[in-house]
Amino acid sequence: MSVKPGPFQASSAVVPSSTGERGVIQADGAATETVVGTDAVGAAVEASHARLPANWRRYLVRIAALVVAVMIWHLAAVNDLNLYLRFENVPNPVVVGTEFIAQLSSQTFYLHILHSMERIAIAYGLAVVIGIALGVMMGRSRFAEDIILPYIEILRPIPAVAWIPLAILMMPTEQASIVFITFLGALFPIVLNTVHGVEQTPKVLVRAARSLGASNAAILRHVVLPGALPSIVAGLAIGMGVAWFSLLAGEIISGQYGIGYFTWSAYTLVEYPKIIIGMLVIGGLGSLCTLLVRKGCAPLLRWQKEAGRS
Amino acid sequence: MTTAATTHHSAVLEHRDRFRPRQAAGKGHVSVRNVDIVFDTHHGPHTAVQGAQLEIQPGEFVCLLGPSGCGKSTLMNVVAGFVKPRHGELLVDGQPVAGPGPDRGMVFQQHSLFPWKTVKDNVAFGPLMAGVGPREAESVSRTFLSLVGLSGYADAYPSTLSGGMQQRVGIARALANYPSVLLMDEPFGALDAQTRTMMQENLLEIWSEFRNTVLFVTHDIDEAIFLSDRIVVMSASPGRIIADIRVKLERPRQAELLTSPAFMALKRECLALIREQTLHAFEQQNRKH
Numbered sequence: 011m012s013v014k015p016g017p018f019q020a021s022s023a024v025v026p027s028s029t030g031e032r033g034v035i036q037a038d039g040a041a042t043e044t045v046v047g048t049d050a051v052g053a054a055v056e057a058s059h060a061r062l063p064a065n066w067r068r069y070l071v072r073i074a075a076l077v078v079a080v081m082i083w084h085l086a087a088v089n090d091l092n093l094y095l096r097f098e099n100v101p102n103p104v105v106v107g108t109e110f111i112a113q114l115s116s117q118t119f120y121l122h123i124l125h126s127m128e129r130i131a132i133a134y135g136l137a138v139v140i141g142i143a144l145g146v147m148m149g150r151s152r153f154a155e156d157i158i159l160p161y162i163e164i165l166r167p168i169p170a171v172a173w174i175p176l177a178i179l180m181m182p183t184e185q186a187s188i189v190f191i192t193f194l195g196a197l198f199p200i201v202l203n204t205v206h207g208v209e210q211t212p213k214v215l216v217r218a219a220r221s222l223g224a225s226n227a228a229i230l231r232h233v234v235l236p237g238a239l240p241s242i243v244a245g246l247a248i249g250m251g252v253a254w255f256s257l258l259a260g261e262i263i264s265g266q267y268g269i270g271y272f273t274w275s276a277y278t279l280v281e282y283p284k285i286i287i288g289m290l291v292i293g294g295l296g297s298l299c300t301l302l303v304r305k306g307c308a309p310l311l312r313w314q315k316e317a318g319r320s
Numbered sequence: 321m322t323t324a325a326t327t328h329h330s331a332v333l334e335h336r337d338r339f340r341p342r343q344a345a346g347k348g349h350v351s352v353r354n355v356d357i358v359f360d361t362h363h364g365p366h367t368a369v370q371g372a373q374l375e376i377q378p379g380e381f382v383c384l385l386g387p388s389g390c391g392k393s394t395l396m397n398v399v400a401g402f403v404k405p406r407h408g409e410l411l412v413d414g415q416p417v418a419g420p421g422p423d424r425g426m427v428f429q430q431h432s433l434f435p436w437k438t439v440k441d442n443v444a445f446g447p448l449m450a451g452v453g454p455r456e457a458e459s460v461s462r463t464f465l466s467l468v469g470l471s472g473y474a475d476a477y478p479s480t481l482s483g484g485m486q487q488r489v490g491i492a493r494a495l496a497n498y499p500s501v502l503l504m505d506e507p508f509g510a511l512d513a514q515t516r517t518m519m520q521e522n523l524l525e526i527w528s529e530f531r532n533t534v535l536f537v538t539h540d541i542d543e544a545i546f547l548s549d550r551i552v553v554m555s556a557s558p559g560r561i562i563a564d565i566r567v568k569l570e571r572p573r574q575a576e577l578l579t580s581p582a583f584m585a586l587k588r589e590c591l592a593l594i595r596e597q598t599l600h601a602f603e604q605q606n607r608k609h
């Protein structure tokens with residue numbers, strides 16, 4: 011549950027709320043879910059040491075579920091099923107698998123992946139730094155919040171695709187416009203979750219720190235940031251999902267390289283197996299990156315896990 | 321515990337001389353001068369404390385006793401520097417209080433440890449902020465943890481400790497900063513009766529090492545008599561100081577004292593005085609309206 015592919019989580023954080031609220035509620039929901047998720051993973055890991063067989067059975071069920079889906083796909087594709095969904099243009103799993111193996115020895119395939127990863131790295135890195143900085147400022151200062159919040163309110167609901175024309179017009183290079191769109195996608199969930207985490211700092215802890223002689227900077231470093239970290243990490247994970255989501259939108263419509271471009275050009279060039287390969291690579295890389303973010307941040311949240319154990 | 325405390329006597333003093341020489345003995349005079357504390361609420365101004373007048377000598381253990389909502393915490397928060405009085409003046413060692421500071425350590429009722437820091441790092445926080453190096457801060461921390469009997473939990477996170485143990489860490493953390501005034505706001509209020517009595521005994525033992533000024537908020541009269549040199553009684557809304565009782569029981573005090581005739585007699589005396597003064601306060605209020 012904690013490794014859900016990005017876009018599903020993303021959508022809940024990106025959809026504008028009709029009440030005009032700040033969407034912190036959605037962010038909050040995601041945060042809680044993550045916390046529960048981490049605990050659940052921790053519990054599962056513990057359980058796995060104690061009862062290996064029970065967990066093995068669960069993994070077998072998961073694999074079986076996937077195998078069933080592939081078999082249904084295979085049968086539908088081989089028999090050109092046409093029940094509202096049309097399968098005559100859908101390649102079957104064997105064809106896709108063969109093509110995938112062929113792609114693995116093609117240099118361009120890796121070049122596509124490399125370009126996408128590079129864009130993600132630049133855009134996401136910027137979003138993390140700027141997002142956390144903005145979030146902390148907004149959470150600590152009402153004035154900063156009043157200045158920044160209107161921009162976020164107006165820009166956040168605009169989907170990545172809608173940014174494409176303006177990004178192309180304004181940015182010097184195509185690369186810059188795709189990175190810009192990806193950056194925007196990752197930025198908002200990170201900012202909002204950071205604000206939320208920072209605003210939740212317990213007053214008693216700030217008071218305790220002050221009467222122990224802490225300066226404002228020390229309070230930020232020792233109290234506010236660590237306290238906000240669970241929420242920030244949830245924002246980072248959601249942000250990674252949305253980053254992929256936005257990257258793909260940008261790559262499909264413009265660009266010469268990238269896994270999104272690979273997928274879309276497969277459609278225009280009538281190389282249908284490559285569509286499915288592209289999709290699966292996107293799903294796999296998106297999940298992998300989100301997982302990396304979670305695992306990378308886990309040591310920072312060790313105190314929380316210990317708390318859950320008691 | 322007694323032996324442990326004496327063993328660490330020298331270590332405690334050594335650390336103090338090294339990083340807080342100013343807070344040596346003789347400090348910790350608190351002077352509350354005609355303090356009014358008013359909060360602006362939705363319904364207009366609300367006077368929480370009125371005309372508070374209080375002199376606490378260095379090294380005195382004073383309990384602030386009163387019913388819930390009478391303004392005990394509020395008055396203590398003024399001494400701590402978290403709340404500004406509307407009128408009046410507050411001096412600690414002759415200096416007006418401008419805000420919170422390490423000369424006034426605070427122990428809160430509960431949930432005030434940093435959950436993301438280990439027990440050891442919680443206690444080391446004050447010394448670190450005072451600018452001693454990490455190594456010395458850690459050694460101070462270890463000294464104080466053994467003082468409260470929690471050496472074995474140095475690397476645990478606070479949430480894995482019981483409520484009583486967490487409060488002991490809170491006390492160690494406040495003391496590790498060598499405050500000349502220790503402020504304690506119902507520190508044992510959330511503990512069961514058995515643990516509370518044990519904590520009170522421990523506190524007195526540890527305090528006998530430091531002999532700094534303590535202002536201790538409680539609404540438990542037994543606790544107040546057992547701990548303090550003086551009980552300052554407050555009346556309810558607006559909070560006013562209505563009695564100031566000296567507790568002339570010998571130290572060191574142990575749990576047996578709680579059932580002794582001397583304790584009982586003093587408690588009876590206190591209750592009568594509090595009752596009389598409370599009625600008097602009510603009458604005054606009625607006359608005003």
Ligand SMILES: Nc1ncnc2c1ncn2[C@@H]1O[C@H](COP(=O)(O)OP(=O)(O)OP(=O)(O)O)[C@@H](O)[C@H]1O
Pocket residue numbers: 359360361366368386387388389390391392393394395539
């Ligand atoms: N920040 C605040 N804003 C408005 N009113 C406040 C504030 N803090 C305290 N009060 C009011 O001041 C009065 C005294 O509160 P305080 O917390 O000092 O009581 P207390 O004696 O400590 O009670 P308890 O024993 O329950 O802790 C109460 O009526 C309370 O509602």
Ligand SMILES: [Mg+2]
Pocket residue numbers: 392393394505
């Ligand atoms: Mg109180």
